[in-house]
Amino acid sequence: MRILYHIGRYFQLQGEVFSKPERFGIYWKRTIEEIDLLGVKSLGIVALLSVFMGAVITIQTKTNIDSPFIPLYVVGFAARQSTILEFSPTIISLILAGKVGSTIAAEIGSMRVKEQIDALDIMGVNSAGYLILPKIIACVVINPFLIIISMFLSIFGGYMAGTLSGLVSSANYIEGIQFDFNAYHVTYALIKTVVFAIIITTVSAYHGYYTSGGTREVGISSTKAVVYSDVVILIMNYLLTQTLLL
Amino acid sequence: MIEVVGLSKRFGSTQVLTDINAVFAKGKVNQVIGKSGSGKSVLAKCIVGLYVPEEGEVRYDGQSFHTLDKEAKRQIRQEIGMLFQSSALFDSLTVLENVLFPLRMFATMAPEEMLERAHLCLKRVNIIDKDGLYPSEISGGMQKRVGIARAIAMNPKYLFVDEPNSGLDPQTSIVIDELIQELTEEYGTTTIVITHDMNSVMGTGDNIFFIHQGRLWWKGTRDELLTSDNKELNEFIFAGSLMRQVRKAMKG
């Protein structure tokens, strides 16, 4: 029953988030700030993870399928497929849920416990819209770019690891990453990314917005934001994959 | 004018406010006094609609607040200025941006006028040259004053101030009290000041409401306050030695 209560309240909150903004100019400015805070400032961790994950995927693929019957381009092919289909959109989104989600919940949660949200409400500002909408828009706009960058870097990381260690030749890897390329897979990945961006921002904002108590509760909300975002992402990942790829 | 009719509020099983009936007059400084924990802040939050009372209603110039729809509530709230007991400044904005915030959100004036208005409000609370600092970089008393500047920025019709003097030295305290009184008289504001500072009560209180154990125990004017024979009220106002001396002098 508790879960139904949360789901109901979650959708009610979204209703407020998506009601008409008081001043577009102010929302615009807030969105730009959020793009910087939630998007651009995540670039470093995304880049680092992607290069190393790509490298590891490549090495593992090679060591696991080392057989004369398997064509040499398969390593590059496997690295590309796992990067585009799963690693970049899903794993990076899970990482972003940890980084961005906890930031959002902690920021909104501490505004709640310090009565700053009450102060917004008292002024007649739609506090949910003002605080949350710019974050949703920022992530929906910027996360696809982060994921595309992640795809390139992961495949590049694989290339570096494969060629430097001599596991795969440059020509074979490049042949592999071009082999049987299906642009729809990128579309699928980007659809997932956008859905995950919405999940991360709205679920985390929900936990922050309904924090009550003190700093301890802000910490709890922050943790819950990450856990629930992750769970919902995993469920949606399964559902989207079933509907979009089958 | 704000009317509170039969208002009761509880949190879980704790009854915080019981059957409060009060009329807060327009153009007057209405002071709500009472011991710590008596329910003053909760009363203010019920009046502005942050808490929904279990019973009773609040009327703003005759309009019953809790029955209004969201949009109508927002309309009324745009005419409310409130200083929270915790100041509740936005930490991500500077002092100046905090005061500008309601103006940018709602005022229909040119940006330069907004800036001018914000500076005027800051000057009235004696905050000068602190524009670019963040709330965490100024003292508690300064935060209170910036909170007042933000509350009065839009020239509110209804002004709520929760303990404007806590954390202020006696001199600044008087400046703030006088500012609140001036604004109230100048613009005919309905002002509700929550305080347990007897200096403010004696200085600026027009109508005084004494809350005790969540009930409106006594109400009256400043003069009636000193001569009242209400036991709990007397215990509250004559707790300090200064006030006891005043009473002695009055009797003598």
Ligand SMILES: Nc1ncnc2c1ncn2[C@@H]1O[C@H](COP(=O)(O)OP(=O)(O)OP(=O)(O)O)[C@@H](O)[C@H]1O
């Ligand atoms: N959100 C809440 N949940 C539960 N109880 C609350 C809540 N807010 C206030 N109370 C209780 O209501 C009572 C009155 O609190 P309130 O903050 O109104 O006191 P106050 O008169 O403003 O005191 P002070 O002068 O110290 O600010 C207290 O006993 C407090 O424990």
Ligand SMILES: [Mg+2]
């Ligand atoms: Mg209080």
